[in-house]
Amino acid sequence: MIGDVHLLLTDSQGRVLFGRRANTGYEDGAYHLPSGHLEAGESVVAALVREAKEEIGVTIDPAAVGFAHIMHNSASGGRVAFFFRVELWEGEPSNMEPDKCDDLAWFDFEALSDRMIPYCREALHHIAADRRFSIYGW
Template sequence: MTNAVATHGADTRRHKVTVDVHLLLTDGEQVLLGRRAGTGYADGAFHPPSGHLEEGESVVAALIREAEEEVGVRIDPEDVEFAHVMHNSSTGGRVAYFFRVRRWNGEVTNREPHKCDQLSWFPLDALPDDMIEYCRAALDSIDKGVEFSVFGW
């Protein structure tokens, strides 16, 4: 018996998964997307403001924190609407939460120009061609009313 197997026979090794939060900041039928730059991953592709869950943080708290860090807006937790969750195969498996926000305080500003060289509003029915693939798939699912998807497995 290895150290990873408990005496009751269950494998005690746990897969640790990265949790991402994605902000779908919408103004009418438009969504805010940023063009990645200088990150080394999908530079030149559009993607909504997003980030990773930190220890001791809820997904809603992470979304609110990332919104202020990346685009300078303040969001009330009551204005956060669940839109979709995706189990994505990238980098060994991630869980990506997508939340829609229609009301916020402050002006949208690119607060991370070292990671994003452009913020633009796009009609939800005319997204840019150059988008990160899993994000486009999630937005397509949201458009169809699908709340859960698996991507890349």
């Protein structure tokens, strides 16, 4: 089973940062949270901290990571997606992967982009309703 981490980097206005996928061959043009796969021997929090640095250039103290949601997704035969909220970080978010992302944008939960990966949109609806667990696609 594949494990994914997703970052809800939240600013002082309550907006969440998204990147627009480009040149990946999967859902290009869709906005998605900074995210990535767990690596062998890595905790979900360590993976989130690593992905934040790699994708958007911010440094996150592991103590600042707050659990938001977990989703069991049927994609690829089964995935577990962990969603974490972070409100404090160091650095200015910037696009560190221009070969995979062509825009960074802040969105309110009430005004998300029309173009998002469906499982992520559903997870965000659960998070907004304070539901900590969901199943998608089974």
